[in-house]
Amino acid sequence: xxxxxxxxxxxxxxxxxxxxxxxxxxxxxxxxxxxxxxxxxxxxxxxxxxxxxxxxxxxxxxxxxxxxxxxxxxxxxxxxxxxxxxxxxxxxxxxxxxxxxxxxxxxxxxxxxxxxxxxxxxxxxxxxxxxxxxxxxxxxxxxxxxxxxxxxxxxxxxxxxxxxxxxxxxxxxxxxxxxxxxxxxxxxxxxxxxxxxxxxxxxxxxxxxxxxxxxxxxxxxxxxxxxxxxxxxxxxxxxxxxx
Numbered sequence: 001x002x003x004x005x006x007x008x009x010x011x012x013x014x015x016x017x018x019x020x021x022x023x024x025x026x027x028x029x030x031x032x033x034x035x036x037x038x039x040x041x042x043x044x045x046x047x048x049x050x051x052x053x054x055x056x057x058x059x060x061x062x063x064x065x066x067x068x069x070x071x072x073x074x075x076x077x078x079x080x081x082x083x084x085x086x087x088x089x090x091x092x093x094x095x096x097x098x099x100x101x102x103x104x105x106x107x108x109x110x111x112x113x114x115x116x117x118x119x120x121x122x123x124x125x126x127x128x129x130x131x132x133x134x135x136x137x138x139x140x141x142x143x144x145x146x147x148x149x150x151x152x153x154x155x156x157x158x159x160x161x162x163x164x165x166x167x168x169x170x171x172x173x174x175x176x177x178x179x180x181x182x183x184x185x186x187x188x189x190x191x192x193x194x195x196x197x198x199x200x201x202x203x204x205x206x207x208x209x210x211x212x213x214x215x216x217x218x219x220x221x222x223x224x225x226x227x228x229x230x231x232x233x234x235x236x237x238x239x240x241x242x243x
Contacts, residue, residue, distance in 0.1 A: 003033040003156055004079070004107035005149050008072050010051065010114050012037040014142045023160065024153045032156050034107075035149075040064075043072040052115050059116070066119035069111065073126060079106040084128045086111040086118060087141035087148070091130035094148060096171035098131065102148070103155040110148065112141030174227045176220060178211035 007015055015037045016028060027033055044051045045068065052062040073084065082105055102108045111118065111128065123130065133144045154160055181192045195207045217224045 001106065002031050004036055005033065006036040006038065006076050006107065006109040007112065007145055008038050008040050008110065009112040009142055010040050011140070011142055012039045017146055019146060019149055019153065024150060027153055027156060027159045032159060033153055038072060038075065040068065040072055043068050055116060061116035063116050064113060064118045066122035069118055069122045076109055078109065081105040082107045082109060084109040084111065084126060086113060086123060086128045086130045087144035088113055088117060088130050089132050089137050091132040094131045094133050099151040100155065103152040108152065110145045112145050114140045174223060174230060175212040176216045176223065178208040178215070
Protein backbone atom coordinates (compact mmCIF):
# COMPACT_ATOMS: atom_id res chain seq x y z
CA UNK A 1 0.00 0.00 0.00
CA UNK A 2 1.26 3.47 -0.88
CA UNK A 3 2.34 5.96 1.76
CA UNK A 4 -0.66 8.30 1.92
CA UNK A 5 -0.74 11.99 2.74
CA UNK A 6 -4.26 13.17 3.51
CA UNK A 7 -4.52 16.96 3.51
CA UNK A 8 -7.43 18.91 4.96
CA UNK A 9 -7.38 22.42 3.52
CA UNK A 10 -9.51 25.32 2.34
CA UNK A 11 -7.31 25.56 -0.76
CA UNK A 12 -7.12 22.06 -2.29
CA UNK A 13 -5.78 23.46 -5.57
CA UNK A 14 -2.46 24.12 -3.81
CA UNK A 15 -1.70 20.37 -3.83
CA UNK A 16 0.34 18.58 -4.98
CA UNK A 17 1.82 21.87 -6.23
CA UNK A 18 5.63 21.62 -6.42
CA UNK A 19 5.40 18.05 -5.13
CA UNK A 20 4.12 17.10 -8.57
CA UNK A 21 7.62 17.77 -9.94
CA UNK A 22 11.07 16.18 -9.71
CA UNK A 23 11.61 13.21 -7.36
CA UNK A 24 8.35 13.64 -5.46
CA UNK A 25 6.41 13.99 -8.73
CA UNK A 26 7.86 10.81 -10.18
CA UNK A 27 7.16 8.98 -6.94
CA UNK A 28 3.57 10.23 -7.06
CA UNK A 29 3.18 9.04 -10.65
CA UNK A 30 4.54 5.57 -9.93
CA UNK A 31 2.40 5.12 -6.83
CA UNK A 32 5.10 5.28 -4.16
CA UNK A 33 2.92 7.79 -2.35
CA UNK A 34 -0.61 9.10 -2.65
CA UNK A 35 -1.86 12.68 -2.20
CA UNK A 36 -5.46 12.66 -0.90
CA UNK A 37 -6.70 16.25 -0.70
CA UNK A 38 -9.96 17.11 1.14
CA UNK A 39 -11.68 20.49 0.85
CA UNK A 40 -12.64 21.66 4.35
CA UNK A 41 -15.33 23.85 2.82
CA UNK A 42 -17.24 20.68 1.91
CA UNK A 43 -17.80 20.09 5.63
CA UNK A 44 -18.91 23.66 6.34
CA UNK A 45 -22.25 24.66 7.83
CA UNK A 46 -25.28 26.38 6.37
CA UNK A 47 -25.94 27.87 2.99
CA UNK A 48 -22.45 29.35 2.78
CA UNK A 49 -20.60 26.30 4.09
CA UNK A 50 -19.15 28.31 6.96
CA UNK A 51 -16.00 26.85 8.49
CA UNK A 52 -15.14 29.67 10.93
CA UNK A 53 -16.67 32.00 13.48
CA UNK A 54 -15.72 34.94 15.73
CA UNK A 55 -13.49 34.14 18.72
CA UNK A 56 -14.93 33.97 22.22
CA UNK A 57 -13.43 36.75 24.30
CA UNK A 58 -13.23 39.08 21.34
CA UNK A 59 -10.28 39.96 19.19
CA UNK A 60 -9.41 40.29 15.53
CA UNK A 61 -9.88 37.57 12.96
CA UNK A 62 -11.86 34.37 12.85
CA UNK A 63 -11.34 30.86 14.25
CA UNK A 64 -11.93 27.57 12.46
CA UNK A 65 -14.81 25.73 14.15
CA UNK A 66 -14.19 22.56 16.17
CA UNK A 67 -17.33 20.82 14.85
CA UNK A 68 -16.38 21.44 11.21
CA UNK A 69 -12.82 20.21 11.66
CA UNK A 70 -14.05 17.19 13.63
CA UNK A 71 -16.47 16.20 10.87
CA UNK A 72 -13.73 16.55 8.28
CA UNK A 73 -11.42 14.32 10.32
CA UNK A 74 -14.21 11.74 10.61
CA UNK A 75 -14.18 11.48 6.82
CA UNK A 76 -10.55 10.34 6.84
CA UNK A 77 -9.85 6.64 7.04
CA UNK A 78 -6.97 6.74 9.52
CA UNK A 79 -4.56 3.85 9.28
CA UNK A 80 -2.96 2.56 12.45
CA UNK A 81 0.21 4.50 13.11
CA UNK A 82 -0.71 7.40 10.82
CA UNK A 83 -0.53 10.59 12.93
CA UNK A 84 -2.66 13.68 12.48
CA UNK A 85 -0.57 16.86 12.38
CA UNK A 86 -1.71 20.46 12.63
CA UNK A 87 0.70 22.99 11.06
CA UNK A 88 0.89 26.03 13.32
CA UNK A 89 3.50 28.53 14.57
CA UNK A 90 2.36 27.53 18.08
CA UNK A 91 3.64 23.99 17.56
CA UNK A 92 6.92 22.39 18.53
CA UNK A 93 9.70 22.82 15.96
CA UNK A 94 9.55 20.20 13.22
CA UNK A 95 12.72 18.10 13.34
CA UNK A 96 14.29 15.48 11.11
CA UNK A 97 13.45 12.87 13.75
CA UNK A 98 9.75 13.70 13.23
CA UNK A 99 10.17 13.40 9.47
CA UNK A 100 11.80 9.98 9.79
CA UNK A 101 8.97 8.82 12.06
CA UNK A 102 6.27 10.06 9.69
CA UNK A 103 7.99 8.56 6.63
CA UNK A 104 8.42 5.18 8.35
CA UNK A 105 4.68 4.83 8.96
CA UNK A 106 1.72 4.30 6.60
CA UNK A 107 1.23 8.03 6.03
CA UNK A 108 0.11 11.23 7.71
CA UNK A 109 -2.99 13.43 7.93
CA UNK A 110 -2.23 17.15 7.75
CA UNK A 111 -4.62 19.82 8.99
CA UNK A 112 -3.92 23.19 7.37
CA UNK A 113 -5.13 26.06 9.49
CA UNK A 114 -6.27 29.48 8.27
CA UNK A 115 -7.48 32.70 9.87
CA UNK A 116 -6.43 32.91 13.55
CA UNK A 117 -6.20 29.13 13.84
CA UNK A 118 -8.31 26.15 14.94
CA UNK A 119 -10.55 25.84 18.01
CA UNK A 120 -8.32 24.31 20.70
CA UNK A 121 -10.95 21.80 21.79
CA UNK A 122 -10.78 19.67 18.65
CA UNK A 123 -6.97 19.66 18.80
CA UNK A 124 -7.14 18.33 22.36
CA UNK A 125 -9.99 15.88 21.73
CA UNK A 126 -8.22 14.34 18.74
CA UNK A 127 -4.73 14.37 20.31
CA UNK A 128 -3.46 16.16 17.21
CA UNK A 129 0.27 16.82 16.98
CA UNK A 130 1.06 20.51 16.59
CA UNK A 131 4.26 21.35 14.71
CA UNK A 132 5.89 24.48 13.32
CA UNK A 133 8.36 24.79 10.45
CA UNK A 134 9.89 27.97 11.86
CA UNK A 135 9.53 31.05 14.01
CA UNK A 136 7.47 33.09 11.58
CA UNK A 137 3.82 33.37 10.54
CA UNK A 138 2.47 32.24 7.16
CA UNK A 139 -0.91 32.96 5.59
CA UNK A 140 -1.94 29.37 6.22
CA UNK A 141 -0.74 25.85 6.87
CA UNK A 142 -0.59 24.78 3.23
CA UNK A 143 2.96 25.99 2.58
CA UNK A 144 4.14 24.35 5.79
CA UNK A 145 2.38 21.12 4.77
CA UNK A 146 4.26 21.13 1.46
CA UNK A 147 7.55 21.48 3.35
CA UNK A 148 6.71 18.58 5.66
CA UNK A 149 5.59 16.36 2.78
CA UNK A 150 8.66 17.11 0.67
CA UNK A 151 10.88 16.10 3.58
CA UNK A 152 8.91 12.87 4.09
CA UNK A 153 8.52 11.75 0.48
CA UNK A 154 12.25 11.95 -0.27
CA UNK A 155 12.85 9.38 2.50
CA UNK A 156 10.40 6.82 1.11
CA UNK A 157 12.07 3.68 -0.30
CA UNK A 158 13.22 4.12 -3.89
CA UNK A 159 12.57 7.87 -4.14
CA UNK A 160 16.20 8.99 -3.89
CA UNK A 161 18.71 7.44 -6.25
CA UNK A 162 21.19 6.55 -3.49
CA UNK A 163 20.28 5.32 -0.04
CA UNK A 164 23.32 7.20 1.29
CA UNK A 165 21.75 10.48 0.17
CA UNK A 166 19.42 10.28 3.15
CA UNK A 167 22.17 9.41 5.59
CA UNK A 168 25.03 11.80 4.89
CA UNK A 169 23.14 15.07 5.13
CA UNK A 170 22.24 17.76 7.63
CA UNK A 171 20.56 16.57 10.85
CA UNK A 172 21.14 12.89 10.06
CA UNK A 173 23.36 12.56 13.12
CA UNK A 174 22.59 15.82 14.88
CA UNK A 175 25.09 17.87 12.86
CA UNK A 176 24.88 20.10 9.81
CA UNK A 177 26.30 18.71 6.58
CA UNK A 178 29.87 19.31 5.46
CA UNK A 179 30.65 21.57 2.41
CA UNK A 180 30.49 20.13 -1.12
CA UNK A 181 32.73 20.72 -4.15
CA UNK A 182 32.74 19.63 -7.79
CA UNK A 183 34.48 20.53 -11.09
CA UNK A 184 36.29 22.71 -11.95
CA UNK A 185 39.00 22.10 -9.36
CA UNK A 186 39.84 25.81 -9.45
CA UNK A 187 37.25 28.55 -9.88
CA UNK A 188 37.93 32.30 -9.69
CA UNK A 189 41.13 31.62 -7.77
CA UNK A 190 39.39 29.34 -5.27
CA UNK A 191 40.58 25.75 -5.09
CA UNK A 192 39.07 22.54 -3.79
CA UNK A 193 40.55 21.37 -0.44
CA UNK A 194 43.51 19.11 -1.19
CA UNK A 195 42.19 16.27 0.95
CA UNK A 196 39.19 15.80 -1.38
CA UNK A 197 41.58 15.20 -4.28
CA UNK A 198 43.83 12.82 -2.34
CA UNK A 199 41.91 9.60 -2.85
CA UNK A 200 42.47 8.84 0.85
CA UNK A 201 38.96 7.87 1.92
CA UNK A 202 39.78 7.73 5.62
CA UNK A 203 41.26 11.23 5.52
CA UNK A 204 38.27 12.49 3.53
CA UNK A 205 35.88 11.01 6.11
CA UNK A 206 37.80 12.71 8.93
CA UNK A 207 37.80 16.06 7.08
CA UNK A 208 34.07 15.85 6.43
CA UNK A 209 33.37 15.06 10.06
CA UNK A 210 35.53 17.97 11.21
CA UNK A 211 33.78 20.31 8.80
CA UNK A 212 30.35 19.15 9.97
CA UNK A 213 31.34 19.86 13.54
CA UNK A 214 32.80 23.27 12.65
CA UNK A 215 29.77 24.40 10.66
CA UNK A 216 27.35 23.21 13.34
CA UNK A 217 29.35 24.89 16.10
CA UNK A 218 29.46 28.21 14.22
CA UNK A 219 25.95 28.32 12.75
CA UNK A 220 23.79 26.31 15.13
CA UNK A 221 25.12 26.46 18.69
CA UNK A 222 21.85 24.90 19.87
CA UNK A 223 22.47 21.78 17.77
CA UNK A 224 26.11 21.70 18.82
CA UNK A 225 25.18 21.81 22.51
CA UNK A 226 22.66 19.01 22.00
CA UNK A 227 25.27 16.98 20.11
CA UNK A 228 27.81 17.38 22.91
CA UNK A 229 25.22 16.43 25.50
CA UNK A 230 24.22 13.33 23.55
CA UNK A 231 27.84 12.32 23.00
CA UNK A 232 28.71 12.68 26.69
CA UNK A 233 25.71 10.57 27.69
CA UNK A 234 26.84 7.58 25.64
CA UNK A 235 28.36 4.80 27.76
CA UNK A 236 32.10 4.49 27.36
CA UNK A 237 33.62 1.22 26.18
CA UNK A 238 35.65 -0.41 28.93
CA UNK A 239 38.78 -2.39 28.24
CA UNK A 240 37.90 -5.93 27.27
CA UNK A 241 34.40 -4.98 26.12
CA UNK A 242 33.35 -5.21 22.49
CA UNK A 243 30.78 -3.26 20.55
